[in-house]
Amino acid sequence: MxxxxxxxxxxxxxxxxxxxxxxxxxxxxxxxxxxxxxxxxxxxxxxxxxxxxxxxxxxxxxxxxxxxxxxxxxxxxxxxxxxxxxxxxxxxxxxxxxxxxxxxxxxxxxxxxxxxxxxxxxxxxxxxxxxxxxxxxxxxxxxxxxxxxxxxxxxxxxxxxxxxxxxxxxxxxxxxxxxxxxxxxxxxxxxxxxPTTREEDGLAMSSRNTYLTPSQRAHALVLYNALKKMEKLYAAGEHNVSSLIKAAHAVVEEERQKVKKLNEGWEIKLDYISINDKSDLSEVGDKLKEGGCVMSGAVYVGKTRLIDNLLVN
Structure with missing residues (x-):
């Protein structure tokens, strides 16, 4: 070597x-x-x-x-x-x-x-x-x-x-x-x-980002944007877990439809969006309590699987 x-x-x-x-x-x-x-x-x-x-x-x-x-x-x-x-x-x-x-x-x-x-x-x-x-x-x-x-x-x-x-x-x-x-x-x-190191637009840095085509890179913020949507709603007082996750799913679905209309032969596919307890990543139930949580998820942009998370509070 x-x-x-x-x-x-x-x-x-x-x-x-x-x-x-x-x-x-x-x-x-x-x-x-x-x-x-x-x-x-x-x-x-x-x-x-x-x-x-x-x-x-x-x-x-x-x-x-x-x-x-x-x-x-x-x-x-x-x-x-x-x-x-x-x-x-x-x-x-x-x-x-x-x-x-x-x-x-x-x-x-x-x-x-x-x-x-x-x-x-x-x-x-x-x-x-x-x-x-x-x-x-x-x-x-x-x-x-x-x-x-x-x-x-x-x-x-x-x-x-x-x-x-x-x-x-x-x-x-x-x-x-x-x-x-x-x-x-x-x-x-x-x-x-x-802390997570991010590109200027917010995309979490990953070695697998090199797999993304220019067109896919333009839509690769979909997961980050979905997590930020949940964080924003939580800060505004929304603590219902189902409502927060539903809002994140809507962000991903909107981007999925945009990509579908491009008809370029690839798609955005949601793997999961989750909100978990900050102490041990256990499920948090229906309502978020004070004290913080972990919002995380994974999506496929084409064949590239991207993951990200936000630590809230």
């Missing part, structure tokens, strides 16, 4: 776990703290904001870049997910010297010694699962997704052994799942959840 990739000065690039662990041991013996940012690559400003925040908390920052097969279903985009290692390293270097200290890019064979089949029923080896919270919201549409996430993150927590781990709010349910795993597995790691 090193021979094909131009490694920016000041960044250590590893593709063997043992080599990374040797570097990690040196950091530990030097009594320096380590922040960790897990990624699948295709880095954007959201990832870079996590790295900068991690550097403000810790002496060193390490990233992993690994497109994790275990969190993809057989019909999902594992093969087409963008892999842009050189551009990722260059973006990290653009943050300035000493911000990102190390990047681990492990091989699938080393991460999953027993192999990894996308069909869960055929998988072998050890997996980590957080029951309950993994099965709602995103877990309904992607039933094996969080099992794959918690498995690979637990592996990386063991490999990297960070003092702090930095995750983005955009994947809010993932944050709750990882928080539960840290608690239940007694990982000596502090979880830091950082």
């Amino acid at each position: 090193a021979s094909a990739i131009k490694i920016p000065p000041g960044i250590r690039l590893f593709n063997k776990i043992a080599d990374f662990r040797q570097w990690r041991r040196e950091i530990l013996l030097d009594r320096k703290t380590l922040g960790y940012v897990p990624t699948m690559g295709a880095l954007h400003k959201g990832h870079l904001a996590l790295v900068s925040t991690a550097k403000s908390h810790c002496d060193h920052v390490a990233l992993t870049i690994f497109v994790n097969p275990a969190q993809f279903a057989p019909h999902e985009d594992l093969s087409s997910y963008p892999r842009t290692l050189q551009a990722d390293l260059d973006k990290l270097a653009s943050l300035g010297p000493g911000v990102a200290s190390a990047v681990l890019v492990p091989q699938v064979e080393e991460m999953y010694p027993a192999g990894i089949d996308l069909d869960v029923s055929k998988q072998k080896g050890t997996f980590v699962e957080v029951k309950g919270i993994s099965e709602i919201l995103e877990g309904k549409t992607r039933p094996a997704f969080f099992r794959g996430v918690t498995t690979v993150v637990s592996k990386f927590f063991n490999i990297v052994q960070p003092d702090n781990a930095f995750f983005g709010q955009k994947d809010i349910q993932q944050c709750y799942v990882i928080k539960s795993m840290i608690r239940d597995m007694h990982f000596p790691i502090k979880l830091e959840i950082c």
